[in-house]
Amino acid sequence: MTVPLPPESLWPARLAILAVIGLNLALSEHLTLGPTWLLPSLEGLMLVPLVVVRGRARRHLVRLEARVTPWARDSRVLAIAVIALLHLTNLSSLALLVLSLLRGSGASGVSLLAGALNIWVTNVLVFSLWYWEMDQGGPLRRGLIGKPPDFLFPQMTLAPTTPPWRPMYLDYLFLAFTNGSAFSPTDALPLSRRAKGLMMLQAATSMLTVILVASRAVNILK
Template structure:
């Protein structure tokens, strides 16, 4: 009897401590209001995407080839100026600028990918294996970045909405959500987690350890796998044919 009473008292004490902490031990960090994630990771990756666009052959770029990269730099500068250190909800125009920036990066890379695929099919691209592999690799890597940005921007309403912790249901199920004991108590998905998701989906052509839950997430991952598969197959097949 004394042991049962002691156990009950211990449970009651734990509940009281949790209530005093505002329920932080009950509600995981990714479901409550938290501080915005640092901006450096997404900024560095966007800059890499812009540099990769400038390194592509100009004949594959949207003409004039420098227009979209310049616009992307301007929009990125606006985001940094409006929210320099952390991705936090401040004004609505910051999200609109971010969406416009991702749209431009997607347009530039999609244009280059289509031009490359059409050139390979028509026999006007891929005269040398080395430059072809570099071009295809640049487009593939930019594609990884593009989809990572879209996953990051749309999961549970985007990074600024996730900071508020208002949306209960996630669009992507990470391992730490299923097994919270494997991660720190303050863990929540950040941009590098979505970059990893995008990379594994582009290499495995299917989900690995991060599962899509919503329909739009499934369709977007399917689209990414399709684009990656077509790019890799055509570029590698053409390069092998040249080397032979």
Template sequence: MNERAQSVRDEPRWAPALAILVVLGLLAVLPHHVQVMPVWVSYVVALVVIVPMIVVTLTANTLWMRIERTVIMLLGAAYIANTAAELADMIGIITLHPPETRAVSLLSSSLAIWVTNVLTFSLLYWQIDRDGPSARASGATTKPDWLFPQTAAPEVASPDWQPVFLDYLFLGYNTATAFSPTDVLPLTRRAKMLMMLESTISLLTLVIVAARAVNVIP
């Protein structure tokens, strides 16, 4: 096994795989009135994504790394479109139908959409920044999409520090709660546009859906 492959295996895949399974579970439990994508499609998509991650973990094969990156990017795009459609459906329910009997359903749906939003964008950030975990672990010189504090101030981090999925999960969580960059700064236009989109979905979910659901609870 070459040095590049060995270095890629330094980042375990259990955290992003768990995130994908959580997203799948949340899509499965959403009330029927906000399900846009059939549940069986979610299962198939998750399986298609998990398999390359398992193979990468076991073999660190370069071809499977590219497959992993492609399917996760496609998964992220599909889940963002699905989440936006679910949110639009919920807003339509609130504005067109009396919500008194749907308070609990709206609250659970808004929470599921919000968590799915955070996890999906975290996966995208993880794969987009410097062309993904494989390129970062190999020491590629691609310019970063986000500037982490450990990179800006290397004296506070270990010499070989590289961001892993949990760092991007923190970025995704902050973007969805603070609606702005916190300790991690976006450097590229695609990074800024993705963070704007995540903040918009989160803002609509929390302000319009969750707030309305709380108001109708007796």
């Protein structure tokens, strides 16, 4: 009989969220909506209840050996809201970067290039969180027997191991990094339509950021 796996550690994803908040604080004001501290402060405030609710949901799952509880459902809604806010913040910064380049703002070339790099790294972290939260119902439901995966990792095609292999946050971070740098899947293959849609969106965002950096670099060299 196959036994469901216990829920995975939540700390890697929490650290990734904190890293995104730090990157948002590091952006210059011409790449942020409102004061630099405004959106990161809101993100930090939303992170607090997420840590509390999801932590409690995880303890319930470990103790009760269940996978669907009101705490788990509420924590998933909170997690999606936090990731969506992080994503919208990054997209707004990218839009402001495009406007800065098109309008020829007074920002220095170094400042714009640093902002573009910040946006690209943030994009990788945000999509790693999307993949981690989406695949097989999220971290609290991943490992539930019969839950179809959204991604096919190479380890899934190998002979079964004891305990069974399952993806952790670092696997999704690697997936997001390779998709953001190669603009295509190089490690895990998307199986569901929503996984394909997210990977397309990430690749398009990364490609736009790289094109902007390249065009600015050419102008600097001239």
